[in-house]
Amino acid sequence: MIMATKVKLYPNEAQKVLLEKHFGSCRFVYNYFLAKRDEYYLTHKDAEKSSLNYLDTQNMLIELKKQYPWLYEVNSQSLQMSLRSLDNAFKNFFHKNADHPKFRKKGKNDYFAIPQHVKIEKNRICFPKFSEGIYFKGSKKKLSEIKEINQMVVTKDAGDYYCSIIYEKEDNAPERKPLSAENSVGIDLGLEKFATLSDGIVIENLRFIEKVEKRIKRLQKWLSRKKNGSNNRKKLVLRLQRRYRKLRNMREDFLDKVSTAIAKQYDTIIMEDLNVQGMQQNHHIAKSIGDVSLYSFKQKLLWKADKYGKNLVEIGRFDPSSKLCSNCGNLKKDLKLSDRIYHCDVCGVTLDRDYNASRNIRKMGLIKVGLVQPESTPVETATSGLRGIYPYRQMSGRGSRKLRGFS
Ligand SMILES: [Zn+2]
Secondary structure, three states: OEEEEEEEEEOOHHHHHHHHHHHHHHHHHHHHHHHHHHHHHHHHOOOOOOOOOHHHHHHHHHHHHHHOHHHHHOOHHHHHHHHHHHHHHHHHHHOOOOOOOOOOOOOOOOEEEEOOOOEEEOOEEEOOOOOOOEEEEOOHHHHHOEEEEEEEEEEEEOOEEEEEEEEEEOOOOOOOOOOOOOOEEEEEEOOOEEEEEOOOOEEEOOHHHHHHHHHHHHHHHHHHHOOOOOHHHHHHHHHHHHHHHHHHHHHHHHHHHHHHHHHHHOOEEEEEOOOHHHHHOOHHHHHHHHHHOHHHHHHHHHHHHHHOOOEEEEEOOOOOOOOEOOOOOOEOOOOOOOOOEEEOOOOOOEEEHHHHHHHHHHHHHHHHOOOOOOOOOOOOOOOHHHOOOOOOOOOOOOOOOOOOOOO
């Protein structure tokens, strides 16, 4: 199983200089070849070979190093990893999963990767090109389970250095539970509430995250009034970066706790396939998407489902889970995003909008994996594939159930 842990680095002055050289050189190589790849495309649009690939840039890098000998000072594999990540950025762009790659800026997203030849000796990490190991602190428990190191990524955040260690762990994941309707749950991820579960459990967004966001906004306001290049400004920038880091850590912690609790409690977890990019194009919900970090949540849930031997089922994001009545299957075409209550004109049921959606998600997932047979219905439904999304058996205990290990 692939695992990851993050440790804090405590480099001495000389090591800091070399770390900064790595950040700078990797950024330089990334930006240089980003420009080269764009330039090549513009001049070769109609040629048989219209774009540069990873191997092309790797060969060009050999020449570039002769031109800029200072590139020899850093680990050549880290430079190659920079090309690799540029290549991935382009691939994501070509597959329409991401925007066109952007130039990396100094002080923003400073990082470099080391794929090989790293050693951990007691409390020091030894990187290639560094004459001595860098002192670090991290979780002893996690470090002890490392069987083989896959990769390390060094980052700089608010003036501090970190190293993410991605490693192979002894495989001891439990056998996966069989897919079953019993102990299954549908999850509606939301904007106002973080998640609504089909058994009535509601997980609210964290209020204290909002508090930190308010402080960040205030700092940003102060910052806009400070003179460029002044010492006060630098101090404020660092304070702001620290706040951002705190916010990120709190979110990650929240997402970790929720995903663990859900993966432990249910055997079959059903959620909508997320198209984060598509959602962000919708102006109104863009902010909230960032707030709840849905994508990160899904990644964590996927990973934890593996860890606890559970099943994660995704249903199509275009299935109208919010517009269907989870009681009778009626399709309410005119349901607006602002309607927080689902009232069905056919069977008369009134449900919380997200609760209604989560029950539909559960049923759609169970139909998708063949655990529930779609039933034909006299009431109009969206498409034939959605026939028989109902009837649900009445679920009891709404609001009274709690997620174990999470409150
Ligand atoms: Zn109904």
